[in-house]
Amino acid sequence: MLYLDNSATTKIHPEVKEAMLPFIMEEYGNPSSKYYSLAENAKVAVKEARESLASLLGCDHSEIIFTSGSTESNNMIIKGVADYYSSKGNHIITSKVEHPSVLETCRYLETKGIVVTYLEVDQYGRVNLEDVSTSITESTILVSIIWGNNEVGSLNNIKEISNLCLEKNVFFHTDATQVIGKVEVNLEDYPGITFLSCSGHKFHGPKGIGATYIRKDKYGILTKITPLLHGGGQENDVRSGTLAVHNIVGLGTAAKIAHNNLENNIKKLKELEDYLISILEEKFSEQIVINNDKVNKIPGIISVQFKGLNNELLVKSLAPVIAVSTGSACSSSKPSHVLDAIGLTDEEIRSTMRISLSTFIKKEELDIFFQL
Numbered sequence: 001m002l003y004l005d006n007s008a009t010t011k012i013h014p015e016v017k018e019a020m021l022p023f024i025m026e027e028y029g030n031p032s033s034k035y036y037s038l039a040e041n042a043k044v045a046v047k048e049a050r051e052s053l054a055s056l057l058g059c060d061h062s063e064i065i066f067t068s069g070s071t072e073s074n075n076m077i078i079k080g081v082a083d084y085y086s087s088k089g090n091h092i093i094t095s096k097v098e099h100p101s102v103l104e105t106c107r108y109l110e111t112k113g114i115v116v117t118y119l120e121v122d123q124y125g126r127v128n129l130e131d132v133s134t135s136i137t138e139s140t141i142l143v144s145i146i147w148g149n150n151e152v153g154s155l156n157n158i159k160e161i162s163n164l165c166l167e168k169n170v171f172f173h174t175d176a177t178q179v180i181g182k183v184e185v186n187l188e189d190y191p192g193i194t195f196l197s198c199s200g201h202k203f204h205g206p207k208g209i210g211a212t213y214i215r216k217d218k219y220g221i222l223t224k225i226t227p228l229l230h231g232g233g234q235e236n237d238v239r240s241g242t243l244a245v246h247n248i249v250g251l252g253t254a255a256k257i258a259h260n261n262l263e264n265n266i267k268k269l270k271e272l273e274d275y276l277i278s279i280l281e282e283k284f285s286e287q288i289v290i291n292n293d294k295v296n297k298i299p300g301i302i303s304v305q306f307k308g309l310n311n312e313l314l315v316k317s318l319a320p321v322i323a324v325s326t327g328s329a330c331s332s333s334k335p336s337h338v339l340d341a342i343g344l345t346d347e348e349i350r351s352t353m354r355i356s357l358s359t360f361i362k363k364e365e366l367d368i369f370f371q372l
Contacts, residue, residue, distance in 0.1 A: 002365055003323045006202075007150050007178060007301055007356035012250070013204040019253040020206065023246040031243050032234060042245045049252025056255040057196070058186030059213055063222065065235045066248055069210035070177040071101040072228065073197035074144075076212060076239065077173050078105045080225030081142045081195075082114050085171075089139035095119045095127050096341040098146050099175055103337070106144075115139070124154040124293040125342050133164055142171045147196075148179040151327050151338040151354055152292040153301030155183065162192030171195065171223070177202055177210075181258035182269060182298050187213065194223055200247070204358075205254030209247035214238065265359050269299035272357045272366065279369045280304060291339065291352060300357035303339075311353045322368065325354050 003011065023045060029038025031046050047061070054061040067073045082092065094106055096118045106116045117135045119127045127145055136143070143165050148155050158174055165172035173195035176185060181203030187193060199210035214222045222236060231240035258265070280288055284306070291303035306314060311326045318324060327336040339349045 001319075001321060001323055002361070002368055004355045004357060004361075005323045005325045006358040007354060008325055009201045009207065010204045010358055011360055012201075012206055013254060013257055015257060016205055016250045016253045020246045020250040023249050027245070029245075031245060032232065042243075045245055045249050045252075046243055049248045049255075052252040052259070053211055053255040056180065056185070056259040057198075057213060058188045060216065062236075063213055063216055065212045065214055065238050066243060066251075067210050067212055067239055068208055069201070070099070070175060070197045070199040073199075073210055073212040074099065074101040074173075074175055075105050076228040077195045077197065077225065078102065078142065078144060079109065079228060081171055081173075082109050082112075083226035084224055085141045089141040091115045091117070091137055091139040091141060093117045093119065093132065093135050093140060093143045093145075095121055095145055097121050097125045097149055097151075097338045098144070099150060099177065102144055102146070102175060119145075121341050123342050124297075125149045125152050125338060126154050126156050127161075129157060129160050129164065132161055133168075136164075136168050136170055140168075140170050142173060144173040144175070146178075147174045147176040147185075148183060148298040149338060150178045151301075151336060152303045152342065153178075153298040154293055155179070155296050155298065158193070159190060162190045164192070165194075166192030173197070178298055178301070181254075181262065182266060182300060184262060184266075187215075200251035200254055203254055203258050206247050206250040209244060209251045211251070212239075261359075266299055268359050269357055272361055272363060273300055273302060275363055276355065276357070276366050276369065277302065279366060283370055283372070289348075291342070291344070302355040302357075303352060304355065305348055305351045306353070307351060309351050311351055315353055318372075325356075326352065327354055 027041050029042040031042040033039035050064045051061045054064050110116055119131050121127055145156055147158050162172050171194040172192050175197045177199050180198045194215045196213035201207040216222055227238055229240045234240050287307050289305040335349050
């Protein structure tokens with residue numbers, strides 16, 4: 001089977017697996033314990049992983065908080081800001097094409113008195129900077145806009161949005177789950193980003209591990225939020241719970257590999273995408289429509305309509321030979337809210353499937369589409 005659902009999850013890199021194994025079997029210490037070698041070795045491994053992820057993101061290692069993944073990170077930031085700064089305001093701005101872990105969190109907070117503005121997007125799923133600006137009020141405490149869309153791959157202008165939020169003195173959070181390892185991210189160049197979410201299994205790390213970036217202020221203190229998980233005081237008192245050292249080591253190794261190979265990975269993903277689109281256009285011609293923009297996007301994500309075909313039936317029929325999806329794995333049972341927001345009809349949504357590539361794929365493997 002040719003695996004083309006890498007936006008849902010990626011194959012773990014062999015080097016990641018090898019790095020993790022000792023911390024499952026031999027080095028099983030708790031890094032919060034003291035003095036004896038198993039604990040100290042775990043502590044060193046966590047520190048090294050934190051530094052590797054910080055290098056990939058372009059931030060200080062002390063600004064990295066380990067979580068179980070982007071869903072937890074998104075919940076932690078949005079709920080944490082809403083609670084901690086409730087005396088300063090009750091307004092959050094987001095977009096209609098966010099990941100469900102952002103949208104559902106915002107809808108939950110609306111039941112608690114938070115006012116949420118859901119911004120419209122263009123035909124490719126991008127917000128308009130002017131809309132962000134005019135939506136900010138004196139009661140706005142957070143803007144949360146996805147960096148790269150998980151269904152159509154479009155990139156928001158995070159630089160301009162972060163500059164705007166910095167100018168307006170409003171916290172800015174971005175869900176960067178899909179862009180890490182596929183787009184250059186250097187947080188030193190984005191002083192307006194206060195919070196960022198990412199997940200290891202989207203760039204060939206293990207599942208169940210991710211991180212939140214929380215910016216430090218000029219005094220070196222992390223931006224305050226109310227923790228989502230209370231209990232043990234781990235992770236600078238921001239996120240309690242015994243650290244999953246093996247997963248953290250895996251995340252750190254994946255981050256190091258992604259950092260070292262970023263330029264080549266981007267180049268290969270673009271080449272694979274261009275080649276696959278050329279096959280689709282040659283093979284299916286006017287039977288298909290590409291939903292996504294072909295520029296200013298995450299390399300390797302293709303959203304394509306097969307006119308007159310039901311996407312669920314198509315994905316099911318392809319399953320023995322090709323793994324693809326109808327959209328986000330986190331909302332697979334519902335029609336795509338992203339495709340709806342960019343203006344597609346119900347019929348167009350039901351004929352769309354998402355193809356997402358990885359650097360493990362060989363170009364010639366994509367020739368299987370000629371046989372469909």
